[in-house]
Amino acid sequence: xxxxxxxxxxxxxxxxxxxxxxxxxxxxxxxxxxxxxxxxxxxxxxxxxxxxxxxxxxxxxxxxxxxxxxxxxxxxxxxxxxxxxxxxxxxxxxxxxxxxxxxxxxxxxxxxxxxxxxxxxxxxxxxxxxxxxxxxxxxxxxxxxxxxxxxxxxxxxxxxxxxxxxxxxxxxxxxxxxxxxxxxxxxxxxxxxxxxxxxxxxxxxxxxxxxxxxxxxxxxxxxxxxxxxxxxxxxxxxxxxxxxxxxxxxxxxxxxxxxxxxxxxxxxxxxxxxxxxxxxxxxxxxxxxxxxxxx
Numbered sequence: 001x002x003x004x005x006x007x008x009x010x011x012x013x014x015x016x017x018x019x020x021x022x023x024x025x026x027x028x029x030x031x032x033x034x035x036x037x038x039x040x041x042x043x044x045x046x047x048x049x050x051x052x053x054x055x056x057x058x059x060x061x062x063x064x065x066x067x068x069x070x071x072x073x074x075x076x077x078x079x080x081x082x083x084x085x086x087x088x089x090x091x092x093x094x095x096x097x098x099x100x101x102x103x104x105x106x107x108x109x110x111x112x113x114x115x116x117x118x119x120x121x122x123x124x125x126x127x128x129x130x131x132x133x134x135x136x137x138x139x140x141x142x143x144x145x146x147x148x149x150x151x152x153x154x155x156x157x158x159x160x161x162x163x164x165x166x167x168x169x170x171x172x173x174x175x176x177x178x179x180x181x182x183x184x185x186x187x188x189x190x191x192x193x194x195x196x197x198x199x200x201x202x203x204x205x206x207x208x209x210x211x212x213x214x215x216x217x218x219x220x221x222x223x224x225x226x227x228x229x230x231x232x233x234x235x236x237x238x239x240x241x242x243x244x245x246x247x248x249x250x251x252x253x254x255x256x257x258x259x260x261x262x263x264x265x266x267x268x269x270x271x272x273x274x275x276x277x278x279x280x281x282x283x284x285x286x287x288x289x290x291x292x293x294x295x
Contacts, residue, residue: 006055014065016126057085069102100166107165121172139168236275
């Protein structure tokens with residue numbers, strides 16, 4: 001069954017989600033400040049809107065794919081925002097990765113305006129979105145999370161209700177801690193293998209199915225070896241998420257020493273001008289004076 005969906009934010013992730021929704025037969029209306037990103041989706045069969053309000057006015061569901069709580073709030077409650085024209089009962093599905101506390105406030109404000117809110121951040125990236133295999137962690141009222149699945153089933157193969165508003169965002173921060181530590185561990189192990197003269201390209205196959213195996217090992221060790229820095233994510237976005245995890249740790253008095261080290265390495269690379277690069281560029285941290293310089 002197709003749905004009428006508004007997509008606010010058509011960047012790398014939003015664009016992939018939008019492309020998948022169109023491909024699976026949904027009526028998609030898109031708004032983004034970058035008209036080229038909108039054009040990429042209208043070329044696939046989506047419709048363009050001149051504002052978030054206009055996109056929401058013709059839709060039953062509104063998906064947000066944005067970069068910060070400030071931008072989310074402006075897109076929903078600011079001039080020309082979703083709340084300006086959305087019909088009562090419209091379900092907002094925030095697939096951005098933002099702070100859990102900000103999400104609770106946004107959900108409460110939406111409720112005051114007669115709108116519903118589900119936070120459903122994701123794991124898997126654009127490649128998984130394009131084939132409908134995202135992992136989604138949802139926060140919100142049970143009936144709203146169930147309703148959101150009518151749309152999200154097109155982009156996700158794993159969808160879990162984690163609790164009330166904000167619970168999805170909290171789970172995403174935990175996901176990002178696990179991913180960031182794994183990215184760094186695999187990069188460090190790759191450099192050790194290279195320095196020790198082992199064929200690092202063979203290690204993923206050698207360890208497949210063992211306790212050290214992981215999706216990141218299988219995907220990223222070959223990329224680390226090849227210095228394949230094609231972007232599927234950004235180091236500075238990981239900094240944002242690790243900052244969020246550390247903020248949550250301070251509020252809950254949780255000790256996270258490994259995350260602190262990992263976050264500092266990500267910040268160092270961002271300060272060195274590599275913030276816009278993929279996680280594969282973590283290999284740059286391990287280059288010493290005698291190491292081969294990446295092209």
